[in-house]
Amino acid sequence: MYQSILLAVDGSNHSIRAAREAIKVAAFNKESKLTVVYVADHNNAKTEVLHSNSTEELDLARRKRLQPIEEALATNGVDYVVKILHGTPGPAIVEFANDGDFDMLIIGSRGLNALQEMVLGSVSHKVIKRVDCPVLVVK
Amino acid sequence: MTDSINQQWFSNIKGDVLSGIVVALALIPEAIAFSIIAGVDPMVGLYASFIIAVTISFIGGRPAMISAATGAMALVAAPLVREYGVDYLLAATILTGVFQLLFGVFKVAKLMKFIPRAVMIGFVNALAILIFMAQVPHFLGISNMTYVFVAITLVIVYLLPRFFRAIPAPLIAILVLTSIAIYSDFELRTVGDLGTITQSLPAFLIPNVPLTLETLMIILPYALALSVVGLLESLLTATIVDDMTDTGSEKNQEARGQGIANFITGFFGGMAGCAMIGQSVINVKSGGRTRLSTFVAGVFLMFLILVLGSLVVQIPMAVLVGIMIMVSIGTFDWSSFSYMKKAPRGDALVMLTTVAIVVFTHDLSKGVIAGVILSAVLFVAKISKIRVNKTIIAGTTRYAVEGQLFFASVEDFVNAIDTDVRNEKIILDFTAAHIWDDSGVGAVDRVVLKLKNADNHVVIEGLDGPSRRLVEKIAVFDSEHAKLPSH
Numbered sequence: 001m002y003q004s005i006l007l008a009v010d011g012s013n014h015s016i017r018a019a020r021e022a023i024k025v026a027a028f029n030k031e032s033k034l035t036v037v038y039v040a041d042h043n044n045a046k047t048e049v050l051h052s053n054s055t056e057e058l059d060l061a062r063r064k065r066l067q068p069i070e071e072a073l074a075t076n077g078v079d080y081v082v083k084i085l086h087g088t089p090g091p092a093i094v095e096f097a098n099d100g101d102f103d104m105l106i107i108g109s110r111g112l113n114a115l116q117e118m119v120l121g122s123v124s125h126k127v128i129k130r131v132d133c134p135v136l137v138v139k
Numbered sequence: 140m141t142d143s144i145n146q147q148w149f150s151n152i153k154g155d156v157l158s159g160i161v162v163a164l165a166l167i168p169e170a171i172a173f174s175i176i177a178g179v180d181p182m183v184g185l186y187a188s189f190i191i192a193v194t195i196s197f198i199g200g201r202p203a204m205i206s207a208a209t210g211a212m213a214l215v216a217a218p219l220v221r222e223y224g225v226d227y228l229l230a231a232t233i234l235t236g237v238f239q240l241l242f243g244v245f246k247v248a249k250l251m252k253f254i255p256r257a258v259m260i261g262f263v264n265a266l267a268i269l270i271f272m273a274q275v276p277h278f279l280g281i282s283n284m285t286y287v288f289v290a291i292t293l294v295i296v297y298l299l300p301r302f303f304r305a306i307p308a309p310l311i312a313i314l315v316l317t318s319i320a321i322y323s324d325f326e327l328r329t330v331g332d333l334g335t336i337t338q339s340l341p342a343f344l345i346p347n348v349p350l351t352l353e354t355l356m357i358i359l360p361y362a363l364a365l366s367v368v369g370l371l372e373s374l375l376t377a378t379i380v381d382d383m384t385d386t387g388s389e390k391n392q393e394a395r396g397q398g399i400a401n402f403i404t405g406f407f408g409g410m411a412g413c414a415m416i417g418q419s420v421i422n423v424k425s426g427g428r429t430r431l432s433t434f435v436a437g438v439f440l441m442f443l444i445l446v447l448g449s450l451v452v453q454i455p456m457a458v459l460v461g462i463m464i465m466v467s468i469g470t471f472d473w474s475s476f477s478y479m480k481k482a483p484r485g486d487a488l489v490m491l492t493t494v495a496i497v498v499f500t501h502d503l504s505k506g507v508i509a510g511v512i513l514s515a516v517l518f519v520a521k522i523s524k525i526r527v528n529k530t531i532i533a534g535t536t537r538y539a540v541e542g543q544l545f546f547a548s549v550e551d552f553v554n555a556i557d558t559d560v561r562n563e564k565i566i567l568d569f570t571a572a573h574i575w576d577d578s579g580v581g582a583v584d585r586v587v588l589k590l591k592n593a594d595n596h597v598v599i600e601g602l603d604g605p606s607r608r609l610v611e612k613i614a615v616f617d618s619e620h621a622k623l624p625s626h
Contacts, residue, residue, distance in 0.1 A: 086385045
């Protein structure tokens with residue numbers, strides 16, 4: 001059974017849906033441990049720093065983004081930890097997933113079409129291609 | 140010690156060397172364009188970038204941050220160069236170094252936290268607008284081919300990175316379009332029309348200015364403005380790099396480092412510089428983490444100029460203009476528009492005032508100072524709102540005071556209390572208030588004495604510790620002989 005589960009989130013509705021599926025997967029195994037990983041995107045660093053008065057304020061803003069997910073996990077009794085990474089979302093998640101010993105990665109997908117994917121780039125797509133463990137994409 | 144040197148220099152050699160090279164390639168067009176903004180030879184910006192990057196790699200407080208000649212400093216320096224020439228800029232650069240070193244030594248960097256974010260947002264937006272405005276004379280009404288080259292440059296720098304990232308797109312735009320310009324005879328202005336490139340290392344020189352009080356008075360205001368603007372951008376950049384790398388940095392050491400780097404630069408024919416937001420972000424994203432990346436960026440930049448300098452003069456101005464338009468778009472804080480809707484009105488006003496004053500005066504430091512003053516005034520106005528709730532229960536009048544009682548709010552407090560009554564029981568309740576200064580105590584004193592003189596029974600309740608101590612120290616209403624003087 002899935003013992004060590006990695007849930008990649010960005011605070012969006014897609015990632016909240018992914019969190020709901022993660023709760024179901026975690027329910028299979030009472031011993032399972034969930035790691036929630038969030039990437040503070042390097043591309044947003046300038047804007048985020050500029051718009052916050054202090055590092056504490058910025059940290060709070062980021063944790064608030066994860067609050068609905070944490071609440072869902074806590075109310076369902078999931079054993080979880082939160083990890084905030086700094087980098088480019090796709091590569092950062094891949095590196096973290098492959099460095100750790102995870103049985104499964106769960107990630108939300110925005111469900112972009114071909115054009116949007118070319119312009120915006122799909123994080124889940126990149127992650128699926130390069131991550132070693134099984135991946136559950138939630139749309 | 141050895142451990143930390145290894146950590147700060149050699150813990151990420153491959154990533155640092157590669158990112159340093161990427162940054163050097165991206166720095167060349169910017170250093171040249173910023174020189175042109177300042178009105179000096181491209182070499183002044185290129186030497187500055189080399190010397191500042193290398194110096195700061197050793198003594199800065201934020202590893203992996205890139206410092207070099209910048210648009211902000213070039214814009215501040217431009218009027219000085221226009222009026223007095225490049226030697227006065229070099230002298231001002233040296234003085235800037237002294238000021239920044241002193242700021243670092245006296246830990247002024249800490250005062251940066253008093254600069255509100257609205258001012259910082261205004262600062263980067265104003266910077267972006269000024270960089271754009273500085274490009275206009277280089278492409279408006281010169282030739283049709285100029286517009287074409289600017290447009291092609293923009294297409295290259297925005298579309299190419301989607302497919303190919305190994306070499307910075309601006310450099311590719313320069314290589315491709317310069318080749319085309321050389322092998323065709325389009326009517327285009329080149330860098331060579333605006334300055335010269337010398338393929339040699341910078342040499343020690345003393346700026347050719349008379350060492351008089353008059354010189355000092357000319358460069359002093361510029362040096363002060365350069366110091367403030369340089370530290371502002373450097374410390375903002377340091378915080379951004381801190382966040383991107385999830386590590387801390389020494390802000391005062393960085394201020395000292397910026398000072399020493401500028402001091403040295405001025406003696407080697409370079410203009411004042413500071414940390415660069417855009418280049419530092421490129422460096423970290425390309426894998427740079429330690430001091431080595433900054434060092435490599437500086438050295439490789441100099442190497443490229445020594446080898447390829449003769450080609451630099453052939454770069455069409457239109458290509459540099461295109462790259463600078465990209466820089467200004469990247470510098471502008473596009474979330475400002477949603478910020479203006481969401482943020483408190485006062486903050487939005489401070490941001491707009493900062494931008495407006497910079498665009499009007501062409502002086503970044505004036506905008507920042509005006510922004511700080513305005514936000515301080517608005518802050519005082521905001522917290523000076525004091526509320527006094529009057530209730531009468533069983534013949535006792537209770538005034539519940541809520542807010543901060545200080546020089547700006549005493550008038551409202553005094554006006555809120557009816558002192559024309561006689562023979563009443565009156566309670567002044569300060570549970571939800573705080574008294575800050577002599578004016579606050581004075582107001583309480585005045586009100587109490589006035590009421591007591593009219594034979595009212597006055598009780599003061601709920602003063603917190605510091606307020607009570609202040610009242611006990613200053614007020615006179617408890618002394619038996621205190622009488623309100625008549626004016």
